[in-house]
Amino acid sequence: MSKPENISIKNQNFFAWRYEEQTKIKHLVLKNYFKVWVSKLGSKNNTLFFDCHGGCGVYIDNKENLSFGSSILAEQTAQAVNSKRESKNAVIVCEVKKEYFNNLKEVVKFALPESKFNFINEDFNKVVINTKINSWYTKYPTLFFVDPFGFDLKIANLKNLLNSFGNELIINYMYDYINRFIELPDLENTISDYYGCTTWKNALNLSRKEREEFLVKLYKTQIKEYTKARYVFAYRLCYPDKDRTYYYLFHATNKIEGISIMKSCFANINNGRIEYLGKRSDEYTFFDLDPFIVGEVESFLLNKFKSISISFDEIIEAIIEDTAYLEPQLRQTIRSMEKTQKIKIDRVDSKNYGIKGKDIITFGS
Ligand SMILES: C[S@@+](CC[C@H](N)C(=O)[O-])C[C@H]1O[C@@H](n2cnc3c(N)ncnc32)[C@H](O)[C@@H]1O
Structure with missing residues (x-):
């Protein structure tokens, strides 16, 4: 994925990224689902939002409106839900790139001056296996948001994330990006770490559509295999102006209720569909999901x-x-x-x- 442009914001000491349509949808899904999740899981417990790929913290649209990124969005949602009860939500946010990390801290100071974020300027792959961090996400119900630009993610590191009560995962599976680079010999090991196997190589000789089906199914199988999640569901998001997949949001949970509510959240945002078809949203009648x-x-x-x-x-x-x-x-x-x-x-x-x-x-x- 090409590096996003850092757009300066008047009178602020932070920059923003351009707000793409698919990012808006991703944030809407996250916000709506997190609201339900935190309402339920936070009724008797404190909760944790683990933002594994923090980003720069804020986006700007064509009308110059600012919209906050995943960690701020989640914390604002939690604060609204918890305003009339004792429960608290905490945020852990990893961002590996210093420039984005510093910017994110400034944006949080601006958006949520009172809140306590655990900012970690480190590779998520290392953070998630740290014993102290592990003790937090095993103690409190945690929603992990895994949102890399590409495939800089080792599936083996997702292994223990869902072992504790209430923990769930939302993963951005950057399919188009993976598909573009999957044939590069230099990336063989990285891609094998991403899938946690070498079976992805069987996709190389398949046609475009078959390859996508195969790789989506494979990732689903591997997420189940590694996290032991009972339910995993993939939501497809296309480019707004192209008949082509951009990425999938994978949701992994041990609760049927979780999967069902997430579908509802996604469908509410996408005219009753569980995929985002961009500008073609009204052309399709739906419903051709797999068996x-x-x-x-x-x-x-x-x-x-x-x-x-x-x-x-x-x-x-x-x-x-x-x-x-x-x-x-x-x-x-x-x-x-x-x-x-x-x-x-x-x-x-x-x-x-x-x-x-x-x-x-x-x-x-
Ligand atoms: C798509 S952006 C995240 C956007 C953010 N989740 C949001 O919704 O506003 C991906 C971010 O992950 C960061 N990143 C990439 N690899 C990482 C890693 N291994 N650990 C932590 N952060 C990483 C990138 O620098 C980038 O800022």
């Missing part, structure tokens, strides 16, 4: 409606606000569950094989 979605919806339904008889309308009503699952997905999953006899359907409104309205679905125990 594992059915399994995921199925576990959600079985978990939520265990031993219950409920109409299709009531299911929609009960979950539509809290999840990103859409009606066609639910219908497809319920049909598949009927075929495998995990549920029974008494058709009231629909005929032979349809599913709608007052049809009653009975879930097993």
Whole structure:
């Protein structure tokens, strides 16, 4: 990724980066999800936001408006949520580059003068395995935000991050960047460290689309393998003006509730979709996710409606606000569950094989 331009800000002793559309979406997703996460996890505990790649701290748009980066955004969100209760949130932020590190400190002083950030001017790969830091993120529920410019990340260092109660990970998987450099022989070891294996080499002979599918699946498998997360989901973000993937946001959690809420957050921001298609957002009707979605919806339904008889309308009503699952997905999953006899359907409104309205679905125990 090319180095961002440092744009001076009038009357301030810090600079900003240009606010790209995809960064806005990333920040919106982070903010909305963190708000829910901190509300829930912080109800009985203090929490931690671990910003593994801090950046310069602030962005500027074409109208000269300033927007804060990930660590400030998260802390502001936490302060709003915690304003009426005892819980506190702390921020650890790593930034390896001195110039950005110093700038970030200035921006935090400006935006949140009272707050206590733990600033670390060090490579995240080293920080995360430090025993003292480890003692913090094993003691307090922690949301890790892993947001490198490229693939300067060793997946092995993510190994113990989710071992503790409430910990979750959001990772920016810079697919377009990786794809551009993946064939350079000098980067072989770096890329193997990034994936935690050498299987990525099998992607080199694949076509563009197949390669992307393969590498996204591989990264998902590897995140699961290394972090032992029960649920990992990838959200695709395209360039605003090109029919091409820019990056994916991976979310890793041990809670189905977490994955479901994150989907809801993402879909709310992206017209009900769980991918950001840039300017083409209105062209697509959706929904062509890969087959594992059915399994995921199925576990959600079985978990939520265990031993219950409920109409299709009531299911929609009960979950539509809290999840990103859409009606066609639910219908497809319920049909598949009927075929495998995990549920029974008494058709009231629909005929032979349809599913709608007052049809009653009975879930097993
Ligand atoms: C995409 S920016 C982060 C943006 C920030 N998370 C935000 O949303 O505002 C990536 C930052 O990670 C820093 N970085 C790159 N490699 C790093 C490493 N190994 N450890 C810590 N920081 C790193 C870069 O200098 C850059 O400032």
